[in-house]
Amino acid sequence: MLPAWDDLAPGVRDGLTEQALGQQLITLAPPWKEPNLYYWQRGAGRPGKIDYLVQVDTRIVPVEARSGTAGSLKSLHQFLHDKDLDLAVRVGENPPSHRRLDLETTQGDPARYDLVALPPFLAWDLPAAVRKTEP
Numbered sequence: 001m002l003p004a005w006d007d008l009a010p011g012v013r014d015g016l017t018e019q020a021l022g023q024q025l026i027t028l029a030p031p032w033k034e035p036n037l038y039y040w041q042r043g044a045g046r047p048g049k050i051d052y053l054v055q056v057d058t059r060i061v062p063v064e065a066r067s068g069t070a071g072s073l074k075s076l077h078q079f080l081h082d083k084d085l086d087l088a089v090r091v092g093e094n095p096p097s098h099r100r101l102d103l104e105t106t107q108g109d110p111a112r113y114d115l116v117a118l119p120p121f122l123a124w125d126l127p128a129a130v131r132k133t134e135p
Contacts, residue, residue, distance in 0.1 A: 013067035017120065018051055021065040021091050024123040025052055040079060048075030056130040059087065063126070066092030077103060077111040087133055089116045091123050098133060 005013065022037050029035035040062070042048040052063040062085065064076050076088055097117045105111050116129050 010067065014065070017067040017092075018065040020120060021063070021123055022052065024120075025054060025063070025126070027124065028054070028127060042075065048078065050075060050079050054126065056127045059130065060085065061087055061089055061126075061130055063089045063091060066090060074106050077101075078105045078107060078109070080113045081105055081109045081111045085113065087114045087116070087130065089118060089126060089130065091118050091120055091126075093119060095119065096122060096129075098129075 008016075025037060026035040038053040040050040040053055050062045051065045054061050054063055060083075062076060062079055064073060073088075073090065076090075080086070080088060094117045096119065099115055099117075100112070101115050102110075102112045114133050116133060118126060118129060122129070
């Protein structure tokens with residue numbers, strides 16, 4: 001018998017959520033293209049990573065997987081500032097939403113971007129959700 005989701009350690013839930021999201025993202029590749037998953041990890045110094053980087057049309061979109069409804073997304077804020085990107089996706093237990101964030105990173109840099117939140121069962125529709133944010 002499998003343990004209940006809430007009985008799993010948070011790190012295990014995060015790992016399972018990230019794995020399931022990666023499997024869904026692989027299915028988004030066109031049939032003529034080898035599916036690949038990309039991520040970003042900060043170099044020496046401060047720890048930090050972005051779970052996945054996906055391309056939707058001509059946009060590079062960072063995607064964060066979260067097993068719950070909370071999470072600070074500090075690395076995501078800094079990544080968006082550093083790479084001058086204006087859109088990110090968070091896949092987690094929150095309901096679908098789209099909101100504009102205007103905040104400061106932990107380094108004091110301005111981060112202004114659109115955050116699309118999707119529950120895991122809608123991750124397959126990530127490209128359409130991203131396209132809806134285009135002006």
